[in-house]
Amino acid sequence: AASTPKPLPSTGPKSLREMPHPLATSSSEEMGPALTPSPDLLLPRSIADKDLSLPNGTPVDTSSPASSSSLLNRLQLDDDLDVETRDLFVTVDDPKKHVCTMETYITYRVTTKTTRAEFDLPEYSVRRRYQDFDWLRNKLEESQPTHLIPPLPEKFVVKGVVDRFSEEFVETRRKALDKFLKRITDHPVLSFNEHFNVFLTAKDLNAYKKQGMALLSKVGESVKYVTGGYKLRSRPLEFAAIGDYLDTFSLKLGTIDRIAQRIIKEQLEYLVELREYGPVYSTWGGLEVELSEPLEGVSACIGNCCTALEELSEDMTEDFLPVLREYILYAESMKNVLKKRDQVQAEYEAKLEAVALKKEDRPKVPTDVEKCQDRVECFNADLKADMERWQNNKRQDFRQLLMGMADKNIQYYEKVCVT
């Protein structure tokens, strides 16, 4: 009878290379002797040797023909990749409005520069609209269900007041889409995804999409291998902790979002009063002779303060808030992955039981599941580590931005009040 799986070591937010090879450390008794631990840590290719596939039958993405050593090098690099060693660069820019009979929409230019062999050309430039990005994300979720896919900016504009075609909205969206692609680019596995490749390179994406749809219906697979009905026995502490963390995290970010919005609102109200305040000094100046100059000076100062404050509020709205919301979305999708993980574990446990009951020596199925679980955990931990680092840097980035803005505001005051 197959033994119950050892509780996997709690890995915590470590970097990829610090983690022990899951296939090596987990109970090797359960694995077939044919599987040799390879230096490729999480390369799908090694598992492909055993003709494993994901429980739902989707073949694992093994399109990468890159040599294992170069991949290893890549994987061993710190997340703050040196520019010289990176071989894929993607940017989103140049939004343009398209007016058609049926609809009006915006497209963005997606530029790719690469030396990777997976790409036929070293450079690509295509135009994509939000729909296309959405499609890409869905495809990634389908094909890499154990990975955390970065979030997209919100599809629908909540406030009916916001203009979909306003400069600020388009720019905010562009930045978010750019970040989305860059995160995928930086990901050691996602960046090799076939759909991602097509997204970056195809002239006619719609044709490919249609083709994909047909294929899907042929195979008749369901994307979700979250098979309901399996009850989880015990969730490893580690994941329970992550779940809790994500809950609290989203909560706190939500609070910060509300606070920031409140501050912006208060600042705008303050601005309204300031706008009335300045001119009164001017009026007074008109009344006086000797004092008119200093009074006009004060009026002008206040005017400058108004401008600076306006800029501050704008910057906060455009740069600070979207990042917060993005992370909340991220947390949401992470939680979904956790749920899937739970399901996988549940399924595994159930199958294990079934096997035990059947008294069959068929470790293959459970092994599949366990390996899958391993991978989930690995990636999860890795990505969580990523996320922390990203959080760190991003927070630093936009806090600095906030600080810089406050500074700018304040320095403005200084310069201006010296009159």
Added chain:
Amino acid sequence: RAVESQGEGQCAPVESLWRRYSEFELLRNYLSVTYPHIVVPPLPEKRADFVWHKLSADNMDPDFVERRRIGLENFLLRVASHPVLCQDKIFYSFLTQEGGWKEMVNETGFQLKADSRLKALNATFRVKNPDKRFTELKHYSDELQSVISHLLRVRARVADRLYGVYKVHGNYGRVFSEWSAIEKEMGDGLQSAGHHMDVYAASIDDILEEEEHYADQLKEYLFYAEALRAVCRKHELMQYDLEMAAQDLTSKKQQCEELATGTVRTFSLKGMTSKLFGQETPEQREAKIKVLEEQIQEGEEQLKSKNLEGRDFVKSAWADIERFKEQKNHDLKEALISYAVMQISMCKKGIQVWTNAKECFSKM
């Protein structure tokens, strides 16, 4: 010193406070009446006006009482430094005499001199030839009053809003603290940054307290505008009386002339009745003429002295007004400068706090 002791009297219990303020009022009234050509320094406000929400409008509030004390002290200093007013005996005894001061003031009978017509704020005197400078000045003082009170009102609203902005940042402090509890590497940074947010939120109290001082300086000149206006009105009144007296004199002269020559140029009831009911006897007419001539002489003398009074008034009033103008320009310039300095210091504090927070974040 004498001035200080009066000021400190304000710290005494409730009854003495109110009595004291009324004594200040009495002093000021006395000075206004006794020196109509002087722009008499104003008293601080009786009730708290132009408050923004955090400041209480309560007259018993210790902050308000303190600011009023400073205002009263300032009033006395102004009077003491005025070349004319400082020599007044009543003022001197206000500073030095404990009891019986009130009676002394009332004994001067200054209330009799006070022209009740001045109290009627909206009354206008139809003056034909006012000194143009005074008309302009009165216009200026009206405008000044209006603009300063507008300014003070908006400033109060601005302060209110600014208070709100700062205080909401305090919420950051709390949420950062809560967030730091679930973080590992980011925890410390968040926690200390949160602390700085609290500091930021708390700093607004002192900032706005200081700004009240600026508001008080403006308020002084708001009330000064009224004092200025009062001088203008006194001139108007004098001019009006003068013109009335001249008019009266002219009509008496006319009457006299008519009686003497027997021609009736102007309609008069007396003339009509005498025509209807019989002529006067020459003796009667002579008597009337004599009376009128006496009145005319009196009137002429009065007119002369009124003219003189008027001119003196204009001269000395204008001298004091010039002095006042210089004082005002100087004071307000300083007030504006110190306001700017306050703003700069507020900004510097802001920079400090945010720089500290930034550092905390960078250590995350």
